[in-house]
Amino acid sequence: MSFKTALTKVLDLRVPVVAAPLGRGTSAEFLEAVADCGGFGFTALMHMPEETVGDELAKMSRATKGRFGANLTLVVDQRKRLGAALDVGVRVFSLWQGDIDPYVRIIKGAGGLVFWTVGSPEDAARAKDIGVDFIVCQGREAGGHLVGSAPTMSLLPSMVDAARGVPVVAAGGIADGRGLVAALALGACGVWMGTRFVASKESANHRGYKERVVAARGTDLVETTLFDAGWHDSPHQVVRNSTYFRWEEAGRPPNGQRPGEGDRISSLPNGKPLHRYDIAAAWDTMEGDWEATPLYAGATVELIHDVKSVAEIVGGIEATAQAAIEAVTDLR
Ligand SMILES: Cc1cc2nc3c(=O)[nH]c(=O)nc-3n(C[C@H](O)[C@H](O)[C@H](O)COP(=O)(O)O)c2cc1C
Incomplete structure (x- = not known):
């Protein structure tokens, strides 16, 4: 099936599926597999030494032909890592925690795109004025560090209402095409999945x-x-x-x-x-x-029963999304 959303349009994706940054799990091999399936992956820079971050990103850029993004957790000063990423040509960034304004200014000044992970409609309402391109709405059922004030099912539509036209990507509790269809129905332009991709063959998790x-x-x-x-x-x-x-x-x-x-x-x-x-x-x-x-x-x-390849995960998302849409259209 073919998807047309703000996310697929801006990033030129086949499927509106983002692989979330997963600490050391989002290696070049993993990101390449996601890009090859028509999705988009982010790598987390938090753990990368400032001296080698440029080299690591250059390797990822070669593997994905530039189709990946970098994530900055702003609980420490990340300006050197941001500079190194820009130097090697990365132009898609995901920010969360801390004060994003100075980082957004630098990224937008370099012609880049900004995703901002937030957990409340109040933050979503500020995104437009800050210059954010995509809001990532993280529901409280997510894996990893948490910002969401409520689970995705109720938080997402309230954030879409508050976002003043900035497109919203749904994160937390989504692992298959049924979740994707539900998120799109609630007003999202795509999904941002973490836990499902941890249990993928290509991820560099233990x-x-x-x-x-x-x-x-x-x-x-x-x-x-x-x-x-x-x-x-x-x-x-x-x-x-x-x-x-x-x-x-x-x-x-x-x-x-x-x-x-x-x-x-x-x-x-x-x-x-x-x-x-x-x-x-x-x-x-x-x-x-x-x-x-x-x-x-x-x-x-609850939805993850085996370790699958990224291609199997993304293929499964497409198949179950199609089935979910057919099931509801059959009801008419
Ligand atoms: C192993 C792991 C590591 C994560 N590390 C980061 C990170 O470094 N930066 C970030 O923005 N989000 C991180 N997250 C959160 C994800 O971006 C995302 O919001 C979350 O995984 C979505 O929920 P889900 O796990 O139900 O798919 C991490 C999540 C997991 C599971």
């Missing part, structure tokens, strides 16, 4: 983490602020794991008194220690206790 996402039910998830080394007081949704259970069994003690605090559970790719309660989720080549890291996932674990 194999064990993918299997946990597949095995989890909604009742295995918890919203917490526990994994906070490097980013304090920021709610995130994860699959409960050994770090969480130990902390719970210890009576949920405050920072500084948590069990195993300071344990070195692995090393980061640059050789620095990775400690328990750090925000980094397990990546494919990680050695050590991958299970102790935050296993970010959202409510779509």
